[in-house]
Amino acid sequence: MSVVQRERTLRTALPGPASQALAGRRRAAVSSAVSVGNDIYIDHGDGAILVDVDGNQLIDFGSGIAVASVGHAAPAVVAAVSEQAARFTHTCFMVNPYPGYVEVCEKLNEHTPGGHEKRSALFNSGAEAVENAVKIARAATGRQAVIAFDHAYHGRTNLTMALTAKVQPYKDGFGPFAPEVYRMGMAYPYRWPGGAERCAEEAFAEFTSRVHVQVGEDHVAAVLLEPIQGEGGFIVPAPGFVSMLSQWCAAHGAVFIADEVQTGFCRTGDWFASEFEGVVPDLVATAKAMGGGLPLAAVTGRAEIMDAPVAGGLGGTFGGNPISCAAALAAIGMMEADDLAGRAQRIGERITGRLGELAAVHPQIGEIRGRGAMQAVEVVVPDGTKTPDAALTKAVLAGCARRGVVMLGCGTFGNVIRMLPPLVIGDALVEDAMDVLAESFAEALA
Ligand code: PLZ
Numbered sequence: 001m002s003v004v005q006r007e008r009t010l011r012t013a014l015p016g017p018a019s020q021a022l023a024g025r026r027r028a029a030v031s032s033a034v035s036v037g038n039d040i041y042i043d044h045g046d047g048a049i050l051v052d053v054d055g056n057q058l059i060d061f062g063s064g065i066a067v068a069s070v071g072h073a074a075p076a077v078v079a080a081v082s083e084q085a086a087r088f089t090h091t092c093f094m095v096n097p098y099p100g101y102v103e104v105c106e107k108l109n110e111h112t113p114g115g116h117e118k119r120s121a122l123f124n125s126g127a128e129a130v131e132n133a134v135k136i137a138r139a140a141t142g143r144q145a146v147i148a149f150d151h152a153y154h155g156r157t158n159l160t161m162a163l164t165a166k167v168q169p170y171k172d173g174f175g176p177f178a179p180e181v182y183r184m185g186m187a188y189p190y191r192w193p194g195g196a197e198r199c200a201e202e203a204f205a206e207f208t209s210r211v212h213v214q215v216g217e218d219h220v221a222a223v224l225l226e227p228i229q230g231e232g233g234f235i236v237p238a239p240g241f242v243s244m245l246s247q248w249c250a251a252h253g254a255v256f257i258a259d260e261v262q263t264g265f266c267r268t269g270d271w272f273a274s275e276f277e278g279v280v281p282d283l284v285a286t287a288k289a290m291g292g293g294l295p296l297a298a299v300t301g302r303a304e305i306m307d308a309p310v311a312g313g314l315g316g317t318f319g320g321n322p323i324s325c326a327a328a329l330a331a332i333g334m335m336e337a338d339d340l341a342g343r344a345q346r347i348g349e350r351i352t353g354r355l356g357e358l359a360a361v362h363p364q365i366g367e368i369r370g371r372g373a374m375q376a377v378e379v380v381v382p383d384g385t386k387t388p389d390a391a392l393t394k395a396v397l398a399g400c401a402r403r404g405v406v407m408l409g410c411g412t413f414g415n416v417i418r419m420l421p422p423l424v425i426g427d428a429l430v431e432d433a434m435d436v437l438a439e440s441f442a443e444a445l446a
Helices: 017-029 075-087 099-111 126-141 158-163 196-215 241-252 273-277 322-337 340-361 390-402 427-445
Strands: 042-046 049-052 057-060 118-123 145-149 181-184 220-225 255-259 283-286 297-302 365-371 374-379 408-410 416-419
Touching: 057 427, 075 322, 099 118, 099 297, 099 322, 118 126, 126 158, 126 220, 126 255, 126 283, 126 297, 145 196, 158 181, 181 196, 196 241, 220 241, 241 255, 241 273, 322 340, 340 365, 340 374, 340 427, 374 390, 390 408, 390 416, 390 427
Parallel strands: 145 181, 145 220, 220 255, 255 283
Antiparallel strands: 042 049, 049 057, 118 297, 283 297, 365 374, 374 416, 408 416
């Protein structure tokens, strides 16, 4: 099933006839509320290549939203999954525990920031991890208020919808939302009214004063932040903002929760993005890449906080499924053995080099930002106003899709193109995908 040549090859126009037939069946069978970026149906994958049902080979620059960091059908993951499936697929850890769950928790405690004593608990999805982190913080502090930020994305369950900032499409028609969630301004350098240099200090000053006026410091159970915001537009907080928030939490007895669901597991060039500023979060929520493509999520943190909820207070039927744990151990093993964090840095350098060339000819690229293999461009009207250009963004993404490169958009204003290739991608595929991005920009602007 592995591909003969790891390269982009198109046999049909995209989407091809077999994909188009499936698209018709999808419209008849699948709720239209679950939308699809491109109706290109996948048959199998290999590394950073996805092969569709018409035999076209696509370059994956999205990794299924930052999941396939170790690549598609990584042999170590395939072997671990097959082996575990033949042993047993489920017992429920709360009924009959098994070694894999414990081993994944040990790995999480080892790799997350900080040398303090830690504990972990496993769940199924990023939203579930974030929601449990809030439960744990509330149990540990005896407080209720949770602070989240503009442009934040934390999930689609009721509590995480309340924590997510963007209304359209995530919250539209789905209220009422969970109470005791307070939203503060994000230190978003590109759009900070006072300019990027003053962004961290001013955003933090605004944070402290608004918390004092609206919430009361003693009521804050947790401050929840993505160390680089993902869905909100790959917003890298102004330097210093993350550490100021974490210090504020320490000073006021609040739990600092880093949502590393998208940034975690080598994506940004470190095991976790919090490490970049030397921040040690009290709790870290993880999911996505840790499972090597299988659903698995976790909360990891200070032992005294993690052990605060009542015994039996955390759990779930499927949390820490044995096959997901086996896949995670194989994926984490690859990250360790192949230094995928180092690889993410080099991928990032290659991508930003190419993006710099592109920005030099297209003033529509307002900003290039990101870290490691998590890079993006913000697309604007080139008249000095920074007006978001969602239409151009959409046209460029459509051009990439037609040429066989899976590239994702994001951003509160729908005007960010993000690059999240598998960390095992080869240089030639990165270059080819960046050529396609350049062609798609040129075409959309012609
Ligand atoms: N926290 C930082 O990025 C998931 C969502 C895509 P789940 N991001 C992709 C969509 O439209 O649903 C995400 C994230 C951060 C939490 C989550 C939620 O993770 O595994 O999707 O629940």
